Amino acid sequence: MNPKKIRIKIGIAWYRKEQWKFLKSSCDDSDNLENTYEEWLQNAKKIELDLAVKGYDPERIDINIELLNKWCKRNKKPNTTATRSEYVTILLKEKIV
Numbered sequence: 001m002n003p004k005k006i007r008i009k010i011g012i013a014w015y016r017k018e019q020w021k022f023l024k025s026s027c028d029d030s031d032n033l034e035n036t037y038e039e040w041l042q043n044a045k046k047i048e049l050d051l052a053v054k055g056y057d058p059e060r061i062d063i064n065i066e067l068l069n070k071w072c073k074r075n076k077k078p079n080t081t082a083t084r085s086e087y088v089t090i091l092l093k094e095k096i097v
Contacts, residue, residue, distance in 0.1 A: 007057040011092035012048055013084055014060035015040065022065045027079040059095075061088045 015023055020037035024030045034040040051058040068087055069079060077083045 005055070007055060009057045009059055009092065009096065010051055011061040011088040012044060012051075012058050013063050013088045014044070015063055015065075017041075019063075019065045023063075026065060026069050027084075029078075029080045032081055059092060061091045061095075063088070063091075 015037070017037045020040070024033060027033065034043060048058045048060070063084070068084065071077075071087055072079045072083060077086075
């Protein structure tokens, strides 16, 4: 018997090039983000590959910055790396449930 190996799905925030400046100007930790979309994209693809190599199932979660900001405001949360990760987790759960 050869049981299937379960791959844990992990959401990755996937930003749109046309919204990059909006993200940078509206988040509370812009100094933690890459300076350009191209830098971010290169790092995001590396993280995605690293997760897959480690046996995870990375899934790109398209982030609309306007909706993210509304969610942060509604939940009284700052727009930070931790909060964006929380938001991605919620969106991923909604996709797979």
